[in-house]
Amino acid sequence: MRLLVPLLIAALGLHAQVPHPTEVQERRLANGARLLLVERRGLTAFHATLVFRGGRAEESADTAGATDLLARALFGATWPEDLEPAKGHANLDALLKQEEGLLESLRLQRLRLRQDPSDASTLPSLEASLEAVQSRMKALFSPSPLSDLYTARGGRQSAAATADALVAETELPKEAFEFWCRTESQRLRILQLSRFSQARAALVAGLKPKGDAGMALLCGAALPGHPYGRDLADHLPALEALRWSDLRTYAHRALSPDRLTIILIGGLSLESALPLVERHFGSLPVPPDKEAAVLPEIRADLGDRRVQATLGGAPRLLTGWRIPPRQHPDHLALGMAAQLLGGGQTSRLPARLMHQKALARQVDLQMDLPGGRLPCLLVADLKPADGHSLAELEGALHGEILRLQHDPIPQDEWQRALAQLEMDHLRVMDEPAALAQALAKAWAEGGDWRLADLDIQRLRLLEPEAVQAAVRVWLSPSHRTTVLLEPAPSESRDPLEANMARVLQALVASRIEDPAQREHLVSEALRQLRMLSAGERLRTLKLLEAQLLPDKR
Amino acid sequence: MRLFLLACVAALTLSAQPQVQRFTLPNGLRVVHLEDHERPLVRAQIHLQLDPADTPPGREGLPLLALQMLDHSDTAGMKAEEVDRSLEGFGIQLSALLEPGGLEWRLLTRSRDQDRAFGLLADRLLRSVFDPTVLEFQRVACWREEEQGDSPPLTRLRKALVQAPGSRPSLASLGAITLDDLLTFRARVFRPDRAILVLHGDLGLEQAKRLVLLSLGSWSAPEPIPSFAPPPTGVPVPPPGGAEVPLRISAPGTPLRVQAVAVQPGDFAPEAAALLSLLIPGDPALSQVSVTLEGRCLVATLDAGAGAWSLLKDRLEALRQRGFTQPELDRARVAWEAGQALETLHPDSLLEGALAEAQGRRVQVTRLRALSVATLNAALGLWLDPARIRLGVVGDPEALKAVPIP
Structure with a gap:
C-alpha cells in the first residue's frame, strides 16, 4: 500500500508531459505490413491512417495519375457493394x-x-x-443517403496521393474498430473500384483547369525528367487511357502489404488491437512479382536555371533550390534555415522584404516539394508589392540568402526559430490526426517513423554554423531554379499573338517535357512570327491549330 | 487512506475527459473552461459576436479591415513587431479570423507560458492603437484578400457566393472606411459582454480564473453605442441572394462550372442542420453534383454543359420536394450520435463545441431524438428554398457568353 501511494502520486504528477517516442508501439505483421499504435486512453474514438509508400514518384509515364485515381476510386467512399461479394x-x-x-x-x-x-x-x-x-x-x-458505411457509423474518411505515398485516413468511434479492420482488409483484397469511371472523369475534370501553374512550372524546370517534376495536367491522355483492369493491376503492386504502415491513435490498446489487425491485415496476400521501382537520379547541381513566363494573374517570383532528401544529414539544417528565413512574421524574409523594405506583399517558404524521399526543392514564393519589380525582389532575396550564408546568426533569432519548431512539435504530438500525419510522412519520406520525434531532438543540438554550412552548399546558384511570372495577361497583348502563344504552348506541352525548354521555345517562336505580316501570321496560326486535338483548339 | 487512493484512481481515469466549468467575470465576459492535463498546452478561443447592424451601409468590409488593423497596430506599450517577436519567441501561436457570426482569436501556448500569452492577447485585443499611417496599406491588403486574385476561379466564386450580396465588400466600400468608422466599430463591438472565452488544457479552474481576471479583467464595458438603423419595417427585404443576378467569373481556359449556395436561415434549428448535413451530401438525387458544407452554407457544384443552371436547380428542387423518410432520419440520428465520439480526437472541435454550447447553438440530444420527419423536411424545404439560393458560374469568357441567365 505504501508503495502504491507514491506511485499514484507520481502518475498524477506526470500527466502533463511531452509525449515520448516510446508512446509509439511498433509491430511487424507476417506479410510485412507494419503497425504503429499510440494509445490515448481517454479517447472514445480512434484515428487510423493507412500509408502505402511509393506515391506519384513511382508511377511510370503510362500510369501517371494512378495514385491520385486510387485515392479517389478506392478510398473516396466506402460503399457496401465494393465490400460484400455476396x-x-x-x-x-x-x-x-x-x-x-x-x-x-x-x-x-x-x-x-x-x-x-x-x-x-x-x-x-x-x-x-x-x-x-x-x-x-x-x-x-445503394440507393439511399448515408449508404457510405463509415458515415453511417459516425465516422469519416479521406485519402490523398502525395509524391511519396498514398495516404488514407479514417476516424471512427472506438467500438467500430473491428468493423474498420474488416472493411479495410476487404477493400484491399477485393479492389472493386466500382466508381472507377466517375472517379476518373472527376480527376480529369479537376486537372483540366490546371491548379498552381507557376509551381508546376518550377518543379518541372528544377527537376526535369523526373516524376517529381511531372505535372499531371500534361498527362491527361495517359490518364484517360488508364483502364479499370490497369488500375487494379497497378493497385495490386502499389498497395501490397510490404509497402503498408497502419497507424492507430486513440482509445485502443495494443493488446486489444493487435489480434484484430493480425487477423484482417496480416492475411493480405503479398504479390509474387515484387519489383522495386527504379527511380531516375536527380542531380542537385544542374546549374542556375531561369524561366520567364506569362501565365496571367499577379507577378510572382518562384525560386527553388534542389536540396537533399530527408535522410540526408544536411536536411535538418536546411529545415532550420527555412524556419529562419520564412517561419513566422518576424523571420527574415517577411521582416525584411515585407515590413522593412516593403518590396513584397506576400512571402511563403516551403520545404520538401513535391516530396522528401528523393532530392527535392526548398521554394521561396514571393509576390512583389505594388510599384516594385520582380528583379528588385530577386536581388533582395539573393541578398538575404548571402546574409544567412555569411553573417553570424543572432542568438535571439535562433531561439525564436527553435521555439516555434518546438511548439509545432508539441501541437503535432497532441493532435491525433497531426501525429499520424507526422509519423506517416517520416516513414514515407525518411523510411523511419522515429524521425517524427528524432528531428526535434537533433534540432536542439544543432549549431548555427552547421546551418550556415548547409546553406552555402545547397542554397547556391548551381542548385537554383528561378521562375519569373510576368504580369502580362493575354488580354493586354495583341489577340492574335495571345492566341498564337496559347496554340504553341499546347503543341509543345505534348512534345517537350522540360518546362524551361518549352517556355524558351514558345517565346522564340513568337519573336520570329512577329516578323511576318498579320495575314501570314493568321495563316500560320490556322496551320498550327490544325495540329491540335479538337478539344484543345 | 482508501479514500485518498480512490480519489487518485478517479483522478487518473477522469483526467483525459475535459471537465467543463463556467464562470463570468464582473465585466460580463463569459468563460468556459475545459480542464485537461494530458499535455502541457493551453488553447484559448475568444469570440466576439458581430451583428449585421455593426456595419454601416456602404462600409462593407469594416470588420475585416478592423481585424487587419488590429493585427498590425502598436499596443500601448509595444510596437507591433515587438508583439510578434514576443509571441514567436515563446512559440505562442495567435491567429485572428473573421467568422460568419463574429471575430475570433485563437491562441495556443505551452502551459508554462500562459501568463505571457494571455498578456499579449489582451494587449492586442484591448490596448492596440490604430495607426492611421497603415490604414491605406491595410485597405489594399483587405481588398486583395477579398478579391483572392491568386486563388482558383471556383474558389473565388464560392467565397463570393457564401457572403450575402449586401455584405460583400467592394473596392468602393473599403475605400469609404475612415479611421473614425474603425474607432466607432471597435467601441461598439469590442465589449466583454459580447465576448465568450473558451479555455482548454493544462490549467485548473482557480488558475484559469486568476489568469483571465489578470489579463482581461480590466476590459471595461462602456455605455453601448447605438447600432445603425435597420431597414425600415414594411419595406420588403429581398432574400439573401435570391433576387440577385448570378455571379459570373471569367477565367480563360477554365472549363464551365456552375455553383449554387444555399444558406441556412438565421433561426435554423441546429438539430435539423446536423441531420441534414449528414443526409444531403450522399443523396443519390444529387448524383454528379459535388456537395460540400461550409458552416451554414451548402455549396453544390456541377460541371456544366448546356442547361447546367436548370440541371443543378432541378436536382436540388427534386431533393427538396422528395424529402427524407423515417428510416433515413433514424439512420442519420444514429450516425450523428456515434459521430460525437470523434470530437475527442480534435482539441479544436472541443473548443468549438463548448463555444456553440455557450451561444445556445449546440445540438441538444433530446431535441434531436424528438425531431420528426415532417419537421426535418420542413427544414430541408427552407434551406433549399429556390428563392434563397445564390447562383454563380465560372468558365472561359467565350463559353460564358453561351450560358443563359436563369
Missing part, C-alpha cells in the same frame, strides 16, 4: 468489364474521328451501350 459482386465485376470495354472503344473511336471526322457512324451506338451498362451498374449501387 451482394451481386460477380454481376458487378462483369458489368465493370463491359464498361471498361465500351469506354476503351469510345476512346479509340474518338481518336479515329480526329483523323477522319466523317467516320462517326459507331459513336452513337457505343454511347448508348455505355449508358445502358452504367444504368445497370447504378441499379446495383
Whole structure:
C-alpha cells in the first residue's frame, strides 16, 4: 500500500508531459505490413491512417495519375457493394468489364474521328451501350443517403496521393474498430473500384483547369525528367487511357502489404488491437512479382536555371533550390534555415522584404516539394508589392540568402526559430490526426517513423554554423531554379499573338517535357512570327491549330 | 487512506475527459473552461459576436479591415513587431479570423507560458492603437484578400457566393472606411459582454480564473453605442441572394462550372442542420453534383454543359420536394450520435463545441431524438428554398457568353 501511494502520486504528477517516442508501439505483421499504435486512453474514438509508400514518384509515364485515381476510386467512399461479394459482386465485376470495354472503344473511336471526322457512324451506338451498362451498374449501387458505411457509423474518411505515398485516413468511434479492420482488409483484397469511371472523369475534370501553374512550372524546370517534376495536367491522355483492369493491376503492386504502415491513435490498446489487425491485415496476400521501382537520379547541381513566363494573374517570383532528401544529414539544417528565413512574421524574409523594405506583399517558404524521399526543392514564393519589380525582389532575396550564408546568426533569432519548431512539435504530438500525419510522412519520406520525434531532438543540438554550412552548399546558384511570372495577361497583348502563344504552348506541352525548354521555345517562336505580316501570321496560326486535338483548339 | 487512493484512481481515469466549468467575470465576459492535463498546452478561443447592424451601409468590409488593423497596430506599450517577436519567441501561436457570426482569436501556448500569452492577447485585443499611417496599406491588403486574385476561379466564386450580396465588400466600400468608422466599430463591438472565452488544457479552474481576471479583467464595458438603423419595417427585404443576378467569373481556359449556395436561415434549428448535413451530401438525387458544407452554407457544384443552371436547380428542387423518410432520419440520428465520439480526437472541435454550447447553438440530444420527419423536411424545404439560393458560374469568357441567365 505504501508503495502504491507514491506511485499514484507520481502518475498524477506526470500527466502533463511531452509525449515520448516510446508512446509509439511498433509491430511487424507476417506479410510485412507494419503497425504503429499510440494509445490515448481517454479517447472514445480512434484515428487510423493507412500509408502505402511509393506515391506519384513511382508511377511510370503510362500510369501517371494512378495514385491520385486510387485515392479517389478506392478510398473516396466506402460503399457496401465494393465490400460484400455476396451482394451481386460477380454481376458487378462483369458489368465493370463491359464498361471498361465500351469506354476503351469510345476512346479509340474518338481518336479515329480526329483523323477522319466523317467516320462517326459507331459513336452513337457505343454511347448508348455505355449508358445502358452504367444504368445497370447504378441499379446495383445503394440507393439511399448515408449508404457510405463509415458515415453511417459516425465516422469519416479521406485519402490523398502525395509524391511519396498514398495516404488514407479514417476516424471512427472506438467500438467500430473491428468493423474498420474488416472493411479495410476487404477493400484491399477485393479492389472493386466500382466508381472507377466517375472517379476518373472527376480527376480529369479537376486537372483540366490546371491548379498552381507557376509551381508546376518550377518543379518541372528544377527537376526535369523526373516524376517529381511531372505535372499531371500534361498527362491527361495517359490518364484517360488508364483502364479499370490497369488500375487494379497497378493497385495490386502499389498497395501490397510490404509497402503498408497502419497507424492507430486513440482509445485502443495494443493488446486489444493487435489480434484484430493480425487477423484482417496480416492475411493480405503479398504479390509474387515484387519489383522495386527504379527511380531516375536527380542531380542537385544542374546549374542556375531561369524561366520567364506569362501565365496571367499577379507577378510572382518562384525560386527553388534542389536540396537533399530527408535522410540526408544536411536536411535538418536546411529545415532550420527555412524556419529562419520564412517561419513566422518576424523571420527574415517577411521582416525584411515585407515590413522593412516593403518590396513584397506576400512571402511563403516551403520545404520538401513535391516530396522528401528523393532530392527535392526548398521554394521561396514571393509576390512583389505594388510599384516594385520582380528583379528588385530577386536581388533582395539573393541578398538575404548571402546574409544567412555569411553573417553570424543572432542568438535571439535562433531561439525564436527553435521555439516555434518546438511548439509545432508539441501541437503535432497532441493532435491525433497531426501525429499520424507526422509519423506517416517520416516513414514515407525518411523510411523511419522515429524521425517524427528524432528531428526535434537533433534540432536542439544543432549549431548555427552547421546551418550556415548547409546553406552555402545547397542554397547556391548551381542548385537554383528561378521562375519569373510576368504580369502580362493575354488580354493586354495583341489577340492574335495571345492566341498564337496559347496554340504553341499546347503543341509543345505534348512534345517537350522540360518546362524551361518549352517556355524558351514558345517565346522564340513568337519573336520570329512577329516578323511576318498579320495575314501570314493568321495563316500560320490556322496551320498550327490544325495540329491540335479538337478539344484543345 | 482508501479514500485518498480512490480519489487518485478517479483522478487518473477522469483526467483525459475535459471537465467543463463556467464562470463570468464582473465585466460580463463569459468563460468556459475545459480542464485537461494530458499535455502541457493551453488553447484559448475568444469570440466576439458581430451583428449585421455593426456595419454601416456602404462600409462593407469594416470588420475585416478592423481585424487587419488590429493585427498590425502598436499596443500601448509595444510596437507591433515587438508583439510578434514576443509571441514567436515563446512559440505562442495567435491567429485572428473573421467568422460568419463574429471575430475570433485563437491562441495556443505551452502551459508554462500562459501568463505571457494571455498578456499579449489582451494587449492586442484591448490596448492596440490604430495607426492611421497603415490604414491605406491595410485597405489594399483587405481588398486583395477579398478579391483572392491568386486563388482558383471556383474558389473565388464560392467565397463570393457564401457572403450575402449586401455584405460583400467592394473596392468602393473599403475605400469609404475612415479611421473614425474603425474607432466607432471597435467601441461598439469590442465589449466583454459580447465576448465568450473558451479555455482548454493544462490549467485548473482557480488558475484559469486568476489568469483571465489578470489579463482581461480590466476590459471595461462602456455605455453601448447605438447600432445603425435597420431597414425600415414594411419595406420588403429581398432574400439573401435570391433576387440577385448570378455571379459570373471569367477565367480563360477554365472549363464551365456552375455553383449554387444555399444558406441556412438565421433561426435554423441546429438539430435539423446536423441531420441534414449528414443526409444531403450522399443523396443519390444529387448524383454528379459535388456537395460540400461550409458552416451554414451548402455549396453544390456541377460541371456544366448546356442547361447546367436548370440541371443543378432541378436536382436540388427534386431533393427538396422528395424529402427524407423515417428510416433515413433514424439512420442519420444514429450516425450523428456515434459521430460525437470523434470530437475527442480534435482539441479544436472541443473548443468549438463548448463555444456553440455557450451561444445556445449546440445540438441538444433530446431535441434531436424528438425531431420528426415532417419537421426535418420542413427544414430541408427552407434551406433549399429556390428563392434563397445564390447562383454563380465560372468558365472561359467565350463559353460564358453561351450560358443563359436563369
